[in-house]
Amino acid sequence: xxxFRSSHPCSACAIPLVALLSTAAGAAAGDPCTPGxxxxxxxxxxxxxxxxxxxxxxxxxxxxxxAGGSYTAIGGVRANRIAKFDGKTWSPLGTGxxxxxxxxLGSYDGxxxxxxxxxxxxGVSGTAKLARWNGTAWESLGANLALFSNQLxxxxxxxxxxxxxxxxxxxxxxxxxxxxDYVARYDGExxxxxxxxxxxxxxxxxxxxxxxxxxxxxxxxxxxxxTSIDGVPASRIARWDGTxxxxxxxxxxxxxxxxxxxxxxxxxxxxxxxxxxxxQAFTSAGGQPANRVAKWDGTEWSxxxxxxxxxxxxxxxxxxxxxxxxxYAFGTFTASGTTPVERMAKWNGTAWEPFGGGASGTVLxxxxxxxxxxxxxxxxxxxxxxxxxxxxxxxxxxxCGGPGVPGDLNGDGVVDGADLGxxxxxxxxxxxxxxxxxxGVVDGADLxxxxxxWS
Numbered sequence: 516x517x518x519f520r521s522s523h524p525c526s527a528c529a530i531p532l533v534a535l536l537s538t539a540a541g542a543a544a545g546d547p548c549t550p551g552x553x554x555x556x557x558x559x560x561x562x563x564x565x566x567x568x569x570x571x572x573x574x575x576x577x578x579x580x581x582a583g584g585s586y587t588a589i590g591g592v593r594a595n596r597i598a599k600f601d602g603k604t605w606s607p608l609g610t611g612x613x614x615x616x617x618x619x620l621g622s623y624d625g626x627x628x629x630x631x632x633x634x635x636x637x638g639v640s641g642t643a644k645l646a647r648w649n650g651t652a653w654e655s656l657g658a659n660l661a662l663f664s665n666q667l668x669x670x671x672x673x674x675x676x677x678x679x680x681x682x683x684x685x686x687x688x689x690x691x692x693x694x695x696d697y698v699a700r701y702d703g704e705x706x707x708x709x710x711x712x713x714x715x716x717x718x719x720x721x722x723x724x725x726x727x728x729x730x731x732x733x734x735x736x737x738x739x740x741x742t743s744i745d746g747v748p749a750s751r752i753a754r755w756d757g758t759x760x761x762x763x764x765x766x767x768x769x770x771x772x773x774x775x776x777x778x779x780x781x782x783x784x785x786x787x788x789x790x791x792x793x794x795q796a797f798t799s800a801g802g803q804p805a806n807r808v809a810k811w812d813g814t815e816w817s818x819x820x821x822x823x824x825x826x827x828x829x830x831x832x833x834x835x836x837x838x839x840x841x842x843y844a845f846g847t848f849t850a851s852g853t854t855p856v857e858r859m860a861k862w863n864g865t866a867w868e869p870f871g872g873g874a875s876g877t878v879l880x881x882x883x884x885x886x887x888x889x890x891x892x893x894x895x896x897x898x899x900x901x902x903x904x905x906x907x908x909x910x911x912x913x914x915c916g917g918p919g920v921p922g923d924l925n926g927d928g929v930v931d932g933a934d935l936g937x938x939x940x941x942x943x944x945x946x947x948x949x950x951x952x953x954x955g956v957v958d959g960a961d962l963x964x965x966x967x968x969w970s
Contacts, residue, residue, distance in 0.1 A: 560907025574650035583617030621670030630667035675757030710745030729813030738776025793828030821852035837915030845878035872902030922968030
């Protein structure tokens with residue numbers, strides 16, 4: 516396999532969290548940059564099992580990367596299935612999660628939420644499958660999900676017009692003493708259902724949720740294995756506008772009980788924002804051929820090239836590595852048509868192409884994080900190699916956009932005296948680059964912002 520690495524000479528160095536993961540892979544103008552892998556998170560990475568979910572959350576001490584999964588150590592630190600990376604070191608969240616897996620992480624009302632198949636968090640009763648970390652301790656939400664068959668898969672924040680809330684999807688029947696099945700709304704104090712019952716193939720599961728605006732306003736979309744929701748025929752995907760459910764045409768279809776949507780994202784390919792879905796075993800969308808990935812433009816379905824010949828698409832994400840925004844897919848697939856794509860692929864507008872040298876095992880999640888010189892892409896899963904190099908379940912693809920730090924006015928990856936000189940030279944004027952707070956004038960507020968970013 517081809518080896519891909521960041522061109523920066525210190526891609527494994529610990530750095531301030533303002534540039535959470537990367538070390539300025541693409542530095543000053545004229546300095547050549549090649550996007551590549553920063554493997555420090557995967558060396559030694561997680562010791563076993565999976566890293567199933569990654570998120571950036573601020574517990575009050577600053578933004579940090581959190582990773583949930585089934586491991587018992589990460590970054591050389593003992594941590595049971597969930598841990599925090601502050602830009603320098605990993606640390607556990609109390610005693611962590613008791614067993615099994617953490618599949619989803621959510622940030623809501625200042626707290627971190629963990630969801631999955633575990634029986635307990637931090638030894639606190641009533642925390643089976645869903646728990647809240649307040650920055651210092653684990654708390655129960657009173658979800659009452661101890662039943663063996665209960666399992667949670669996704670957490671999404673959404674405001675339906677009555678205030679932002681946390682939306683929970685999975686395969687559960689009843690949560691928090693309510694009749695909410697498979698999908699529920701949590702407002703920080705109590706749970707409530709979204710419409711009526713869901714029907715479809717057994718086992719019924721809602722795997723994913725996503726907020727998308729089709730031109731009529733933001734709405735919550737859910738995907739999984741269902742065929743109807745609240746009495747509305749809807750094949751594996753439906754839209755919740757805060758009041759009622761509706762279908763997306765004839766949805767997706769395929770043969771067997773495994774036909775599912777596992778992931779959704781919003782992407783603009785130049786024709787306007789659209790909803791892209793990926794999943795397992797589906798071969799058509801809206802009656803048109805579509806293999807495991809499809810596009811909904813608000814009116815009709817279409818395929819996304821040849822899609823993937825087999826396997827599961829676990830994650831779709833939009834990332835700009837310096838060449839413009841593109842759609843990326845991750846999962847267990849190994850080919851798009853006759854093109855080999857080892858569990859990772861990039862959509863070039865015409866076809867899916869290999870990305871990053873491939874992964875040795877399943878990729879379950881991907882997260883875009885602001886870096887020192889553009890956006891970084893955190894990859895998580897069950898792999899032990901990325902691009903032919905050792906990387907235990909975590910890796911970072913460093914882009915070449917930038918500058919990623921607002922105070923880095925000359926784009927050299929650091930905020931220092933050179934940037935201060937640029938700001939002072941623009942003092943009192945309306946230079947957009949130096950006007951860091953966007954108020955139309957370069958003044959003391961911009962100076963304070965630059966000093967806060969000082970490297």
